[in-house]
Amino acid sequence: MTMNRRNLLAGAGAAAASTLLARAAGAQSFPFVPNQRYPDPAVQILDPSFAKYRIYSSTVEQVATGMRWAEGPAYFPEGGYLLFSDIPNNRIMKFDEKTGQTSVFRANANYANGNARDRQGRLVSCEHSVTRRVTRTEKDGKITVLADKFDGKRLNAPNDIVVKSDDTIWFTDPLFGINGEWEGKKEKPEQATTNVYRLTKDGKLTAVITDIVNPNGLAFSPDEKKLYVVEWKGTPNRSIWSFDVNADGTLGGKTKLIDAADQGALDGFRVDRDGNLWCGWGSNGALQPEPTEVGGRRVFQLKGKPEDLDGVMVFSPAGKPLAHIRLPERCANLTFGGPKNNRLYMTSCHSVYALYVESHGAV
Template sequence: MYSDLMSYNILLAIYLRPVAAQYLAPLPEEYSGVAAVLIEDNLAVIPGNWSYESNMVPFYNVTSDDEDFQDAADTIAAADFIALSPDFLSLIGPSATLDRIVNFTSPEVELVHEAPAYVPDTNELLFSTTTAIGRLWALNLDTLELRNLTLDPPLSNINGATYHNGTVYVCTNGGDVRGIFSVNFTTGATAPIVNNYRGRRLNSPNDVIFDSPGNMWFTDPAYGWYSEFEGVGEPELPQSIYFFNMTSKALQVVSNDVVHVPNGLAFSPDETKLYVADSANLQGRPLGDTDPMGLRNVVAFDVEQYPLLSNPTLVHQTEVGWPDGLRISSSGLIVVGVRGAADVVDPRTGTLLGKFNCPDDIIYNVERIAETGTWFLIGGKHIYRVAIAETSPPLAGS
């Protein structure tokens, strides 16, 4: 978290540069202790000659020969919270904080961290190192101590996870047979829930959630194949979104032609909408750089005739990187992990309200403590704890 002095310096920089202030609006007085900025006019015009280094840098890393604009961009880069709309300030509140609670060191910092699941029984945050075999960690949120769960039998390359009715469910995207598994977070015992679609191997289950009736939904892109994970053969199925009936054990494809590379997914609070991230700009074997012209969207589906999906609607395109894991707030806002931040989007209008800023990091996934304003951002370099006014809804089926 930036100190109060840093917050003061950010505001001082704005007020002492009258020309740069055309890009940054003053914050309300009650936000004086928050390391936040409020951008004027969404930076619709960048003055002078400007450029950026690569498709993997956020918008504030644009380099301009206009000194006042560059000063504003540097101020934006230093903030914890970037407001593109005054409404963003209301949702974070005047006591908002962003803390780094885990700092990864080499070689762990070079790896991908995924699969966050908050376990209320133990007040732990589970997460994985998906680019390594068999690593599932538990972070004690009281002491911030880490323990490595010994899984029996071991699971390969865990990528997505969710807590539901006393059990953690995880996705594996490595090994000869991929699927959804249950994990006993106390003993480490694992058991398969589903590992095939009518005799065909699943590609690389990526993220998993439950609905209020107690049924499971998950995405199945081909990232295990793209990433050349051990044991993963050529894909046998389209990249799809699945519905799994936990009673009948029937696995049903609900979409495979709208979202090209399905990634994170989440329901609206009333479960009438399903939001799915499409990271189609990050695919191919071997997995390389993102395609600047590739799709990097969040798509909303209507859930009208359960469990069928209809009326796909584009609600967000990231400016950089790709959309990854996502969660929904109590008022229906999307919080989605992207390069350098978590974007906060109002899906009713498709408006990007603001960002939880994590410069020089990649946010792979997002988790929350239900019915509180505590959110977790899972990055390559750090795990962040965000405390804001906006809460998250109750767990499905609770």
């Protein structure tokens, strides 16, 4: 092809568009710069027992950016990729470990929030607005509806999801996806309570928890004898409750395991093979009771500084704080991935961060 001014401009325009698309999808260059010093000071050890989980020469990396609210990470080892939700943009994203590129996996995703990989390697998702259902994406791409009603009434806004070793699917159903127009469509709830559900292989849906106000993240202990559930509101602080799991799938023995205090925000979390809880953390947006003088104005400021809270908190199985992984954005959710299941992926506001650790996700 003969190069002329028109071709040159067209080529430059195409290159610019490609770069913008890559950046919008969360690929290529970022403003974030990994810390150059080992060990990474972003990993703060709060208890000496955590030292064995820190890799001395590993640092926090930003692997994707350009989202509006990143959530629901799920890792697929067969393909070496991470799927996660960008809720306000109504899409599920895909980060490919081999290429380092991020692309749109599914547009018009019904404001999907939580995602998980089932035991057969299929994607299960919480569509937490518009459709308000739990779906499974088959290997051929077909979408199967697993649950959209309970007792003949529509679900609230399915939020987070986990698949147990017996192939039962457990998910939370708070109100966030129908509370406003930012993360979906504002609608009136039909359920009287905000529940945690258990879905069996034959399609039977049971409300196993009905007395938690807006349940959020959930996960099982490695032996699956405990179910942990975040209560977003009502205790009065955000908390993680521990439940005994009975052989028939019912729950008992409710105990408060972790209290986030009046300024911390618990959201999604995962459990490692040793039973430690790796929890998304940040400011809960609560305001100080009295305003302070800022630039000539009386401003109601946040309780606690987000820059001191944002990241991941790690707790022992007994609820003891072990570490804080500091991030420049609030972490909403996380998962373990990578070929060795030792790479922590953290979905955090606009970005996804990753950190190799000497720990492995419980599966």
